[in-house]
């Protein structure tokens with residue numbers, strides 16, 4: 011895909027018409043910058059796109075800028091490097107640490123999937139290869155460059171940018187890119203109006219162009235007055251039943267939010283006497299990053315220092331097995347967040363058919379996942395090669411999310427002093443993006459464009 015290089019152009023190489031694989035190319039006078047480098051995830055048709063040839067020569071890209079460390083924004087990096095990219099990868103300091111954790115986990119899953127496919131002969135003719143391996147991740151880590159928020163980074167004679175707090179996950183940032191004195195604001199994912207641990211998304215006064223996500227463009231989160239008390243009710247139910255409470259949780263942000271809720275309840279002397287285990291090597295590694303970056307969080311250093319102290323960390327596999335075998339009443343936080351793999355499966359294997367035990371969902375459950383099946387009331391789910399009856403209690407706190415909803419996004423947009431020339435909506439399913447387009451045009455009367463995958467736009471046209 012060759013583009014006329016005289017003016018500024020934007021090309022949507024991923025994250026258009028879908029919520030995954032975010033990649034937007036900015037070009038001017040032969041300089042090429044990629045904003046985010048995400049993996050396509052979810053259904054097979056999307057995942058297959060990761061195997062396609064990259065639409066331009068990765069060696070011709072000068073630099074990558076990451077908005078945050080989620081896999082759909084950074085997960086393609088090892089492949090980009092494998093295919094010839096050698097430039098710098100700019101990100102905030104916490105994003106740098108979290109990206110390493112998330113990419114290594116992703117590589118491990120790719121390697122295990124390939125190994126399983128080869129062992130069971132899913133592919134009859136050829137050996138199944140992993141999309142990338144841990145060694146590919148190792149090769150891209152030296153290219154990462156950390157930055158603070160609000161500092162100017164000069165990329166070349168035409169381009170400079172700053173990271174601005176997005177409130178989405180630790181280290182998450184908007185990219186405020188200036189190209190020849192015109193600004194293009196890339197939101198990545200936008201956080202909640204009032205995040206539990208992080209500072210709220212920064213209000214921006216103006217931008218010439220905005221490229222904004224639309225994941226929650228068609229809906230609002232369930233309003234909960236008091237997440238803490240909702241959680242306490244589930245805890246008390248577990249105590250009454252003398253059961254085990256299993257919490258499948260995302261390793262970054264949600265796990266730390268749950269630990270913070272536990273800490274707050276302990277501070278208020280409301281927390282029952284029960285042990286809490288974090289049985290997730292990835293969750294433990296991510297928690298260390300949260301422990302490292304106090305000033306990036308709105309909660310106090312005292313709280314950060316104290317909140318993780320009473321949680322029992324289980325990283326060793328033999329300890330994990332012993333924990334599964336232990337019959338005493340307890341709380342276990344484990345990955346993966348949508349029960350697609352990880353240690354939560356072993357706990358579920360032990361407890362799913364026991365009506366005294368409880369499975370608590372604390373995050374969004376994607377289509378086609380075991381988590382979604384259970385939330386939707388399926389009476390049986392399959393794992394470890396067998397169907398198992400869902401007889402334990404199923405609870406969920408659905409108001410927890412790292413994404414701003416439609417109301418919060420509209421509120422954030424309303425703080426701009428003047429309309430941008432164009433707002434591009436990406437990173438959403440078609441119905442979500444379309445709903446947000448209608449809302450923005452109706453309420454703000456802005457020019458909205460919904461780019462298609464691989465579509466390019468020339469900016470600065472006379």
Ligand SMILES: [Zn+2]
Pocket residue numbers: 078080083178199
């Ligand atoms: Zn995200």
